[in-house]
Amino acid sequence: MASAMNKATARKDMAWSAASVAAVVLLWQAVSTWFVDPMFLPTPVAVLQGAWQLLLDGTLLSSIAVSMMRILSGWILGSAIAIPIGLAVGVSRTARALIDPFIHFFRFVPAIALVTLFIVWFGVGEVSKIILIAYATAFIVTVNTASGVSGISQDKLDAARCLGAKPLQVFRRVTIPASLPSIYVGMRLALASSFLVIAAAEMLAADSGLGYIIWTARLYFQVDWMFAAIIVLGLLGFITDRLWRWAGRSLFQRFLRGVTGY
Amino acid sequence: MSDPKTKDTTMTATTAAISFDRVGMAYPGQKAGSELILADLSLSIAEGEFFILVGPSGSGKSTLLKIVAGTQKQTEGEVLAFGEKINGPDRRHGMVFQSVEEPLFEWLTVAGNVGFGPEVAGKSRKVCREIAQRYIDLVGLRGHEKKFPHELSGGMKQRVQIARTLAAEPELILFDEPFAALDALTRRVLQQELIRIWQETGRTMVYVTHDIREAVILGQRVAVMSRGPRANITRIYDIDLPYPRDDLDAEFARSVREIEADIEKEASSQWQAQ
Ligand SMILES: Nc1ncnc2c1ncn2[C@@H]1O[C@H](COP(=O)(O)OP(=O)(O)OP(=O)(O)O)[C@@H](O)[C@H]1O
Numbered sequence A: 001m002a003s004a005m006n007k008a009t010a011r012k013d014m015a016w017s018a019a020s021v022a023a024v025v026l027l028w029q030a031v032s033t034w035f036v037d038p039m040f041l042p043t044p045v046a047v048l049q050g051a052w053q054l055l056l057d058g059t060l061l062s063s064i065a066v067s068m069m070r071i072l073s074g075w076i077l078g079s080a081i082a083i084p085i086g087l088a089v090g091v092s093r094t095a096r097a098l099i100d101p102f103i104h105f106f107r108f109v110p111a112i113a114l115v116t117l118f119i120v121w122f123g124v125g126e127v128s129k130i131i132l133i134a135y136a137t138a139f140i141v142t143v144n145t146a147s148g149v150s151g152i153s154q155d156k157l158d159a160a161r162c163l164g165a166k167p168l169q170v171f172r173r174v175t176i177p178a179s180l181p182s183i184y185v186g187m188r189l190a191l192a193s194s195f196l197v198i199a200a201a202e203m204l205a206a207d208s209g210l211g212y213i214i215w216t217a218r219l220y221f222q223v224d225w226m227f228a229a230i231i232v233l234g235l236l237g238f239i240t241d242r243l244w245r246w247a248g249r250s251l252f253q254r255f256l257r258g259v260t261g262y
Numbered sequence B: 001m002s003d004p005k006t007k008d009t010t011m012t013a014t015t016a017a018i019s020f021d022r023v024g025m026a027y028p029g030q031k032a033g034s035e036l037i038l039a040d041l042s043l044s045i046a047e048g049e050f051f052i053l054v055g056p057s058g059s060g061k062s063t064l065l066k067i068v069a070g071t072q073k074q075t076e077g078e079v080l081a082f083g084e085k086i087n088g089p090d091r092r093h094g095m096v097f098q099s100v101e102e103p104l105f106e107w108l109t110v111a112g113n114v115g116f117g118p119e120v121a122g123k124s125r126k127v128c129r130e131i132a133q134r135y136i137d138l139v140g141l142r143g144h145e146k147k148f149p150h151e152l153s154g155g156m157k158q159r160v161q162i163a164r165t166l167a168a169e170p171e172l173i174l175f176d177e178p179f180a181a182l183d184a185l186t187r188r189v190l191q192q193e194l195i196r197i198w199q200e201t202g203r204t205m206v207y208v209t210h211d212i213r214e215a216v217i218l219g220q221r222v223a224v225m226s227r228g229p230r231a232n233i234t235r236i237y238d239i240d241l242p243y244p245r246d247d248l249d250a251e252f253a254r255s256v257r258e259i260e261a262d263i264e265k266e267a268s269s270q271w272q273a274q
């Protein structure tokens, strides 16, 4: 679909983004070289060296794998639970009355507040972290899904019914496709908060993962490791978000027109 | 010739496509004891008729259509369609909505939208495609089958709605100001197409509009509704002009003027009442 014009524009945008990132890195290099104690703010070069060290001894890749596995499993599990609940709450008054109090109570209890409790309940292993991410994901996705369903215009539902669709057909052929944009956006927001939660969880109770690197680097006065892990976390978030956006634009494009713009 | 009648009594319920018998309507959730929107409304529309409903804004024209469509239920009286009580929305009562964007399924192509009715009726893929194609051709959208709604103009979207409603093969079709959002030229083209479709399919058409010229171009009978609350049908005009109608014809102009005067009276009584 992208015309030559669009491609040229896209290339120009990329160039601006690259220039902006380069400028910030240069500024960082300057500040850390001349103005700040490198114990507090290592130079970009030092961070790269730290990352190289972590890469060579295998810690970096295994930590990325572990953290991503936790994030993705929790995110998928949370969404798999939340989407049906959100649909039910959006469609049925009774389901809404039954479930709403819990949704609007627990969504204000941050996942981070539950880290310790989940460790007590589920142990220090993978389960507690995956459940924590699922928890953080579930409320965001539920609320988005339900508000998407209740936002479907009455005309659209009435049109389907007047064309002869039975309730189950309306649900499957109109309610679900029409709420996909909200589900998609909810999952995207949840992905971001999964990163937030995993960092916290791995600092408190883990022996692997990027959060663990950030936390333990302190013990060895390795601020460069800390920075390396922080930057890798940001990059992973950036990449998964781009992948999700790409999936929205290519695989589900016809359902998601209008929400994949940013 | 336009021969106004206060109330239609010539058609019996057995031959009527739609009959209202002393219907009253209040929306659920309206304050208890507040006045009815429609009150004591009786009406009979014959099978195959092109029936037009005009009247002041807020009088209850859309409400009347929704009752026939089955998306709302009257609170008093009886409504029959082809002799049967209306029990919720039904494939046999098609509706073309006033809104241009909302009623279409934006994730389906033109062909997918038009084929929706046959598809939910359980027809095979091949049959759905054939039916969809027939009605896409009928509304002049051949060549646009694979487009999505956002790639169409407003007039094309309304034609998709019309084709989609026809493809579900309803026995009567309700139109709620379907061309109100369109420019004058597109509206004219679609009016002519609608007359052609009506003549080709022989369906019963109930059409709400604010545009008296449109009413007289399309309708065999034009009913004027009184202002609400407790709205009713005050008058029904027979338009006995041959199709296609010539809006420069003296008879045409006379009918338009007559109905317009009637509506103005209704509307001004509304302002005086406030
Ligand atoms: N869903 C609803 N709930 C409560 N009241 C409603 C609802 N829909 C319409 N009404 C009320 O019913 C009355 C008639 O509305 P309706 O939409 O049928 O009018 P209308 O004749 O179609 O007007 P217009 O020409 O402006 O479209 C209005 O007073 C309106 O406020």
Ligand SMILES: [Mg+2]
Binding pocket: B061, B062, B063, B176
């Ligand atoms: Mg209306």
